[in-house]
Amino acid sequence: MTLTSLQRSQLAAALAAVALAAGVGGYYLAGSRVPAAASTDAVRKPLYYYDPMVPTEHYDNADSLSSMGMKTIPKYADESGGPGAAPGVRIDPAAIQNLGIRLVTATTGTLAGSLDVTGAIDFNQRDVAIIQARAAGFVQRVYGRAPGDVIRAGAPIADVLVPEWGGAQAEYDAVRKTGDRALIAAAAQRLRLIGIPGGAARGRGMTTIRSPIGGVIQTLDARAGVTLAAGQTLAQVNGLGTVWLNAAVPEVRAADVRPGQTATAELAGFPGERFNGRVIAVLPTAQADSRTLTVRIELSNRDGRLRPGMFATVHLGDTSRTALLVPSEAVIRTGKRTLVMLADGKGRFRPAEVRIGREAGGQTEIVAGLAAGEKVVASGQFLLDSEASLTGIAARPIAGEGK
Template sequence: MAIALAAGAGGYWLGHSSSPGTVTGAGSERKILYWYDPMVPAEHYDNPNSLSSMGMKTIPKYADEGAATATAPGVSIDPAVRQSLGLRVVTAEIGTLPSSVTVTGTIDFNQRNVAIIQARSGGFITRVYGRAPGDVIGVGAPIADLQLPEWGGAQGEYLAVRRLGRPDLTEAARQRLRLLGMPEQLIAQVERSGRTSGVLTITSPIGGVIQTLDARQGVTLVAGQTLAQVNGIGTVWVNAAVPQAQAGLVRVGQRANVTLAALPGQSLAGRVIAILPTAQVDSRTITVRIELANRGGMLRPGMFATVVLGDEGHPGLLVPSEAVIRTGARNLVILALADGRYRPAEVRLGREDGGKTEILAGLAPGEKVAASGQFLLDSEASLSGIPARPIGDVR
C-alpha cells in the first residue's frame, strides 16, 4: 500500500490540492480521497488546512494507496518522507541476554547446623558455667555438670563384673553402660581409675550461638530433658524474596552475589541451595535460600542483604525493547520489507534486560524491524486493512 506520511508530524506532506480531487507529482496525477492525521487515522477532513483533534496538520490520503500485491502486503513510504519522519530500522540478531534478578533478602541461621543438648539420664545439676542465650561458644565448651545416680550404680556393677575375670560378662556390662548413653571416654576413665564417677560435664558438640539455655544449678532432671540449643555460625542462610514473575529465572545450584550495607565494598559469593515450595501470598514472592560461608562471624542473622541471582544467560534472538508494540492482546513488531514497505508481524516475547527483548517466535535472524515511528506505521497498516504476519508464517 502506498501512503504519504507527515514529516515529523510537523504538517509537511508530498504534493496536494486545496480540496479532494487530484494532485500532480512527477508527471502523474493521483486522486485524493481526504486528509487525515496519522496519529488519529479515524478522523477524515476535506480541507488540507485542517487541524486534527491533536492539533496536527493533516496529510492527503490517495485513492491508489492499495496497490500492494496480495503476496507482499505492506505500507509503502516515500524515501524523503521516511527521512523526514526519522524512521530507524534495526536488524534482529542472535545475542546473549543476561538472566539476572536483583532482590532483597535477610540473613538467618543455618537451620541444618543445630545441636540439641539433653540429659541422657535422670539426676540434678551440680554446677553451671556462666553461659547465657546469645553467647558465642566454641566446640567442646562446658555447659553444666550433672550428677547422675543411675550412671554411678551401673558403673559399680560394671567394676564388680570386671573383677570376676569373665570377658563375656564384662563385655555385656560395658554394653549396658553404652546403652545408658554413657560416652566412651567416661567408660575408659572408670576402667583406668577403678572408681565410679556419677558426675558428667555436658559440653557443646559444635561451636556457635546459644539459642536457649535451661541449665540452672540445683535443678532436677529427667532423661531426655533439653538443657541447651546451639546454632552453628560457620555458615548462614540468606532468605531472598523473588517475585513470582521472575521465579523461572532461578534454579537450585545457581550462583548468587550478596552485598550488605554492614560490609561496604565486599561481594560475597554463594549458591542457591533450596527454593521453598510455598509462596508468600501477601507479597506474591517465593523464598530462595542461599548458603554463605561466615568467615570471621561477620554475618549476623537479621541483617538485610541485596542479592543478585543469575548466570551468563543463553543465546536468543534480540531486538531493541522500543521496537516492540504491546497491545495487551498481542505483541507486534513492524517489519521493514523491500522497496520501503512496512508490515506488522506478531511475535512471542521472552525475557527483557538492558534495553533488549528476546523474541521466542514470529521473527527470523536478519529480518529488519522499525525501532522508531512504529506506532504510526501500525496505525496506517490497521487503517489500510493490512493484516499482521502470523507467528507461523516466518520463513
C-alpha cells in the same frame, strides 16, 4: 438530522484532527503515497476508492466523497492483501524517509544484565545441635551459660547425676572382675544402650553434658537442681561457621536465579569489603505482599563477623545470556498482545505478534515470533500499525499459536 455541506466539512476536519492526534496514520500515510507513487498509480488499476476514516465504505469513482465528507483515495491490490499479494501496508520507498521510518535487523546477541537486590543475614538452620539428657536424672551443676553466649565445640553445659547409671556402672565393674569376655562385652553394651557416653560413667552416675559444635546458644533449660526426663532438651546451639543470606528477588526475575550461582554481598558495617557465596536454594513459595522470591545464599563466616539480622546488598553474579534482540523502541505493547512491524525491504510492512522476555540496555529479548535476520521498524511503527488496523491487516501469529 440533515447536515449542510459546511457542517459536514467542519465535522470531517475535526475528526481528521482527532485521528491524527491519537496517532492514526491512515491519512498521513495515504497522503505520503500520492506524490511518490503518482507515476506508477497511472498504470495500476485500483480495486476501489475509500476513506481511511471509514475503510468499510468502498467507491468506484475517484471523485467520490465518503460519508464523512472526505475525498477518497485508491486502494490497490498489492497494498493490503489482494489476490496474489502478500498482506501488509505498502509504502512507496521514496516516502519511507519522509515518514521517519527506521529499520533494524533482529540479531542474536548477549543481553547484558545484573541483578542487585537486598537481603538479611540469618542462621544456618542446617548447622544446629540439640543437646538432650539421655536418661532421667538431676542437674547437679551448671556453667554460667545464657542464651546468646557464643561457645566453642566441647564446651560443658551441665553436670548431670543419673542414678540408673550408677547401678549399671557397679554391675559392669563386678563383671569385669570375673574375666569373662562375653559377660564383660554384654555389660559394656548395656552401658551404651542406657546412654552412658563412651560406655562408662564418671563418679557413679555423674556425667558432664557438652556441646558437640561451636556456635551461639539459642535456648538453655539447664538449671541447677532441675529434674530431667529422658530425652529432655537442655540447650540448642546454632553454628556460626557459615550463615545464610536470604535475598528478596522480584518474581519477574525468577528465571535469572538458579542454585549454584555465585553471589557477592556488601554490608554497611564493613565498607569496601565483599563477601562471596553461592546460591544454595530458591525457596518454593513467593511473598504475596512484596511479590518476591526468597533466594538462600550461603556465606562463610569463619571469623564470626557476619551476624544474623544484618542487612546486605546482594549482587547475584552475571545474569547475561545469549538471546534474539531488537531495540526496545521497536516493540508495540497493546495491552493484550505484543507486536513488531515487519519490513520486507520493498516498502511493505506487516504487524507480527511476538513474545518478549527480559529488557536491558535498550534491548528487548524476543522469545518467540521472530527470527534472526528479519527486519523490523524501530521508528514510525505506530503510524504503520494504525494503517494496518484501519485496513484490516491481520498480524502474523506466533508459529504454532496461530488462531
